[in-house]
Amino acid sequence: xxxxxxYRTCPRSGLQFEAGAxxxxxxxxVAAVVFLLIGGLLALGxxxxxxxxxxxxQPDTFYQVLTAxxxxxxxxxxxxxxIAVLYFCSSTLLRCRLATPRIAWLAFALMLxxxxxxxxxxxxxxxxxxxxxxxxxxxEPSFYLGLILFAVGALVGCFVFFGTLVVAKRDKTYEGSxxxxxxxxxxxAIIAVFTxxxxxxxxxxxxxxxxxxxxKVDPLIYRMIWWAFGHSSQQINxxxxxxxxxxVAAVVFGAKPMSERVSxxxxxxxxxxxxLASAHHLLADPGLSTNWKVVNTSYFMYFxxxxxxxxxLTVPGAMEVAQRQKGYTxxxxxxxxxxxxxxxxxxxxxxAIIGFGFLGGISGVMMGTEQLNMxxxxxxxxxxxFHATVVVGTTLTFMAxxxxxxxxxxxxxxxxxxxxxxxxxxxxxxxxxxxxxxxxAGTLGVSRxxxxxxxxxxxxxxxxxxxxxxxxxxxxxxAVAAIAGGAIYIYVTVGSLLWGKRIDGGAAxxxxxxxxxxxxxxxxxxxxxxxFAAPGTFLLAMVFLVAFILYYFVNWKYLSTxxxxx
Amino acid sequence: xxxxLPPAERLxxxxxLDRVEGTWIVIAFVWCMILVFMMVxxxxxxxxxxxxxxxxxxxxxxxxxxEAWAEKYTVRVDDxxxxxxxxxxxxxxxxxxxxxxxxxxxxxxxxxxxYRLHLSSLDYNHGFSLQPVNINIQVxxxxxxxxxxxxxxxxxxxxxxxEFCGIGHHTMVGRLYVK
Numbered sequence: 110x111x112x113x114x115x116y117r118t119c120p121r122s123g124l125q126f127e128a129g130a131x132x133x134x135x136x137x138x139v140a141a142v143v144f145l146l147i148g149g150l151l152a153l154g155x156x157x158x159x160x161x162x163x164x165x166x167q168p169d170t171f172y173q174v175l176t177a178x179x180x181x182x183x184x185x186x187x188x189x190x191x192i193a194v195l196y197f198c199s200s201t202l203l204r205c206r207l208a209t210p211r212i213a214w215l216a217f218a219l220m221l222x223x224x225x226x227x228x229x230x231x232x233x234x235x236x237x238x239x240x241x242x243x244x245x246x247x248x249e250p251s252f253y254l255g256l257i258l259f260a261v262g263a264l265v266g267c268f269v270f271f272g273t274l275v276v277a278k279r280d281k282t283y284e285g286s287x288x289x290x291x292x293x294x295x296x297x298a299i300i301a302v303f304t305x306x307x308x309x310x311x312x313x314x315x316x317x318x319x320x321x322x323x324x325k326v327d328p329l330i331y332r333m334i335w336w337a338f339g340h341s342s343q344q345i346n347x348x349x350x351x352x353x354x355x356x357v358a359a360v361v362f363g364a365k366p367m368s369e370r371v372s373x374x375x376x377x378x379x380x381x382x383x384x385l386a387s388a389h390h391l392l393a394d395p396g397l398s399t400n401w402k403v404v405n406t407s408y409f410m411y412f413x414x415x416x417x418x419x420x421x422l423t424v425p426g427a428m429e430v431a432q433r434q435k436g437y438t439x440x441x442x443x444x445x446x447x448x449x450x451x452x453x454x455x456x457x458x459x460x461a462i463i464g465f466g467f468l469g470g471i472s473g474v475m476m477g478t479e480q481l482n483m484x485x486x487x488x489x490x491x492x493x494x495f496h497a498t499v500v501v502g503t504t505l506t507f508m509a510x511x512x513x514x515x516x517x518x519x520x521x522x523x524x525x526x527x528x529x530x531x532x533x534x535x536x537x538x539x540x541x542x543x544x545x546x547x548x549x550a551g552t553l554g555v556s557r558x559x560x561x562x563x564x565x566x567x568x569x570x571x572x573x574x575x576x577x578x579x580x581x582x583x584x585x586x587x588a589v590a591a592i593a594g595g596a597i598y599i600y601v602t603v604g605s606l607l608w609g610k611r612i613d614g615g616a617a618x619x620x621x622x623x624x625x626x627x628x629x630x631x632x633x634x635x636x637x638x639x640x641f642a643a644p645g646t647f648l649l650a651m652v653f654l655v656a657f658i659l660y661y662f663v664n665w666k667y668l669s670t671x672x673x674x675x
Numbered sequence: 676x677x678x679x680l681p682p683a684e685r686l687x688x689x690x691x692l693d694r695v696e697g698t699w700i701v702i703a704f705v706w707c708m709i710l711v712f713m714m715v716x717x718x719x720x721x722x723x724x725x726x727x728x729x730x731x732x733x734x735x736x737x738x739x740x741x742e743a744w745a746e747k748y749t750v751r752v753d754d755x756x757x758x759x760x761x762x763x764x765x766x767x768x769x770x771x772x773x774x775x776x777x778x779x780x781x782x783x784x785x786x787x788x789x790y791r792l793h794l795s796s797l798d799y800n801h802g803f804s805l806q807p808v809n810i811n812i813q814v815x816x817x818x819x820x821x822x823x824x825x826x827x828x829x830x831x832x833x834x835x836x837x838e839f840c841g842i843g844h845h846t847m848v849g850r851l852y853v854k
Contacts, residue, residue, distance in 0.1 A: 168842060168845065172839070172844075237842075243800045243838075245816065246799045246800070246840070285681045288678060289677075289682075290678050290679050327817065328800060328815050328818075329817070329818060332815070355678040356678060356679055358678060359677065359679045364678070365677040366677065366678050367693055368687075368690055368696060369682045369684075369688070370688045370692070371692060371696050371700070373688075393725065393811055394813045395727075395813070395820030396815070396820075398727055399718060399724075399727055403715065410707060410708065410711050411708075411710050414707055415700075415703050418703040418706075419696075419699070422699045426695060427678070478710070478713070479714050480714065480724055480725070483723065483810055483811055484810065485811070486811035486812070487802045487811055488804070488809070488837065554807060556835055557837065558837075559844065559845050564846070564848055567846055568755050569756050569833065569850045571833030573806075641693070642693045642694075643693070647695050647699065654703075658706070661710075661713075668721075669721070669722070669723065672723075672810060672825060673722045673723065673827060674723045674724060674726070674824055675722070675724055
């Protein structure tokens with residue numbers, strides 16, 4: 110069956126875009142950037158209030174702004190972008206048309222309406238319940254309704270993605286197995302279905318509760334199921350950004366995966382175990398058994414951590430092997446020194462990989478260790494951790510990918526490439542510092558989601574140590590620097606879309622059939638027989654491991670000094 | 676560019692691993708097993724493990740019990756806080772009510788002695804964040820969490836609410852003395 114559509118082949122990248130899919134990818138990516146812009150403005154309010162010397166907003170505005178910042182960034186910006194990535198990884202990489210484009214537009218409309226309804230509910234007041242909206246604290250019904258509409262839209266988008274896989278398979282637009290990047294996208298979509306289902310299971314009753322239709326939602330059950338939505342949605346990000354790391358390694362270096370088996374196996378571990386992380390948020394809760402906590406918080410037996418440690422080696426490893434084959438073989442690190450550090454697509458991804466591993470990964474395991482969680486739970490260490498995963502890991506990766514998509518997908522020349530070149534460094538390194546000082550303040554016990562660490566006017570005020578104030582000041586300063594980095598990203602991308610010079614993106618095809626890919630030559634494509642192909646990456650991995658082990662046991666030492674608890 | 680192309684080898688899963696990957700997988704796997712082992716080990720030999728003893732309760736039932744208990748063991752009224760200071764006997768029960776926006780009452784414990792601390796909330800979720808030791812426990816309404824605590828240093832401690840609980844959240848702070 111062929112449907113009237115056209116294809117164009119981008120002369121720069123060789124990617125083939127189907128007309129319908131292209132418009133949807135653009136729409137979702139643009140909506141994502143709009144919410145990143147809103148979330149970024151809100152970030153300024155949060156940062157300038159938590160910076161003790163500035164302490165800008167009033168408490169009611171602060172809690173409102175913090176609620177909207179969390180939802181706009183963690184849900185709307187990221188999931189809109191991920192839907193764009195799903196359509197790209199199916200239609201573009203498999204060289205086929207997008208399944209049911211009308212339904213895909215319906216999904217987009219639902220998501221957009223949901224996001225607007227939810228934002229409106231928060232700005233109107235009466236819904237400053239934070240992203241987590243723990244019952245029995247209630248928001249306006251439209252707060253939940255917005256989230257539900259958005260979730261339904263995203264779910265429909267996932268099924269359009271699955272449908273596109275079917276179209277590609279049926280029309281035989283590729284041979285053999287799907288590409289690794291598409292496999293990673295499938296992982297993300299499977300986790301997304303689980304995530305969104307969990308969200309529906311808990312948000313629909315909560316919405317009914319807010320309307321007065323039912324009279325109780327158990328607070329502990331709410332926490333458990335809400336986090337199957339809240340944490341798993343961050344696992345969609347992990348699967349998505351790791352896929353993009355492989356994609357960038359391929360387009361920047363022409364790198365092949367070191368071995369398909371290892372990388373796909375690691376994605377499979379994500380599918381099997383990543384969803385258990387709801388437990389990370391419940392380790393300090395009553396009512397759950399020790400066995401339940403240990404098994405779930407460790408993703409069964411840290412198998413998902415194992416998967417991330419594997420990707421952390423194989424992505425830079427693939428880059429190293431590709432560089433060595435080009436002749437950069439001197440010493441352990443000539444391949445890295447001679448990498449295209451001026452290309453923001455590469456530098457962004459590399460800064461994301463290192464920050465995600467060293468800052469986000471290690472701190473995540475600390476918080477996810479049952480007993481260590483007691484010295485971290487709900488302190489500002491927690492946002493320190495997830496800014497390292499979701500901002501340094503996911504957001505910076507998405508930014509890097511955008512720089513690649515401006516000429517290929519949007520067919521524009523980038524305005525101000527000089528600014529774009531320094532953007533990943535400014536954004537990435539200020540976020541590194543931001544996460545570190547936040548975790549430092551959290552180690553001293555400073556609370557998250559708290560308007561006034563000075564407890565002004567309270568007779569029982571607790572006086573935090575001076576170092577905690579210093580750290581929170583540094584949090585404010587580094588946040589402002591990072592927000593400037595985010596602003597540059599928005600300026601460059603939106604500016605390029607509006608004013609960038611149009612470039613030739615390849616003519617539309619006359620036929621509505623895709624041009625099939627020439628069958629790849631059957632050459633050995635892994636490096637299994639080469640011995641020790643990526644020694645530099647291996648050394649980096651060992652440095653990571655040593656840092657991990659030291660920090661892990663430092664935390665146990667710290668725990669051993671606190672009150673006895675049993 | 677093969678990560679974005681179908682694998683060239685149809686039987687890609689039969690391709691041998693490189694030694695870099697194989698070695699790293701073994702090392703990472705062993706480390707993951709150590710991570711699991713540490714949690715179990717600490718339950719057997721560590722002194723800081725969060726109790727799982729929990730009872731379903733209601734706001735009224737918990738408050739009534741806590742107030743009767745406080746009346747029995749109140750030793751004085753605190754000058755700065757105006758709250759009753761309650762000193763339970765060693766090994767006995769101690770209660771803390773979390774509500775919008777206070778912790779009640781003020782406890783006075785003794786160093787090196789063990790108490791059964793009952794925590795619950797009368798309204799929303801709250802956070803029991805004991806400073807400066809930095810022990811953090813979630814307080815959930817409808818559930819009474821009994822945590823056995825043994826203070827190891829004397830001094831004045833604060834309990835900061837670190838779960839967002841509405842507009843007065845940042846004013847929710849309590850006190851605890853250890854003699």
